[in-house]
Amino acid sequence: MNPDAVADVTRVPHGGASDPTLLDFSANTNPERPRGVVSVYESAYGAATRYPEDDYCAYRTAAGEYLGCEPLNVVLAAGGIEALRLAFGVTLGDGDDALLPRPSFGEYEREVQLQGATPTFAAHDGLLDTDPAPYDAVVVCNPNNPTGDGYPRAELVAYAGRCREADTVLIVDEAFLDFTDGRTLAGEPGVVVARSLTKIFGLPGLRMGMAVATDDLRDRLDAARPAWGMSTPAADVGTYCLRRTKFVAETRDRVRRERRRMTDRLRDAFDVYPSEAPFLLLGVGDRSVSSVIDDARSEGIVVRDATTFRGLDAHIRVAVRRPAENDRLLDALV
16 A cells, blocks of 8 residues: 555445434345354354464365365455455555446545556446556456446456456456356456455455455465454354355345346336346436435435446435335335
């Protein structure tokens, strides 16, 4: 991180409502959690009285099995954002250049700037057509946040090859890939994959994630990660969750069904963007975004102001939750 860059970088808006009486459609975390998580969390209390083993072998092994990659290539991180910081920290420095998707997650720009590097933006749906050669790193979000559309894996693999030829690191944020049937790029040479367990398993407060890379990239990530970078409860719960494949499959099915149903209803009042993710981007047309947000809040519902994403000026984003909760949203918006 470049100390001189910190003063010019600001915090990034995120979804999430602090008022528990409100129904939160602004954050994209699973409202369900795997059965048995509470017992695992409580059981971690005794082990939390001592430092964790810094190799986190059980967590990395479970992650490797879950992703279908070599466990040694897994570098633990306390959530997806820390994985991204590690990735940028070992690939970018003062004066470097990074290509970022637009619109997409605002933390990319912030983290690039914290390294003293310069962000350049390309339309997310045309990013794989760009030449990676002028950049030290390129970022892809798959599926993209906030639009929800994904990239065909074959095209991502081909672009990763072009990045390798250009000596450009490809950083792929797969925070929402668990909600799809898409295969990870974890293990692809020259690629850093950032993963978050907090979205699919509905535990954002535990901060569970990882970065995955091979060869020298992996070694640099592991050297840069903080010692004891994940708490014992987070590591134990993460290890348990990564083995709940039935829960993941059931979540995917529910999200697909509900997303289709919500799309059919919301089309009557909004421009609905195609999505493979657990959220929908909605164009509000000639209405004001603030009035749509305020009307929803008057019904006890929080939706995300998507104008905080670069390039969007008349949009909101809504999560896909459980059927009864989605019905409340639909009644409030349509």
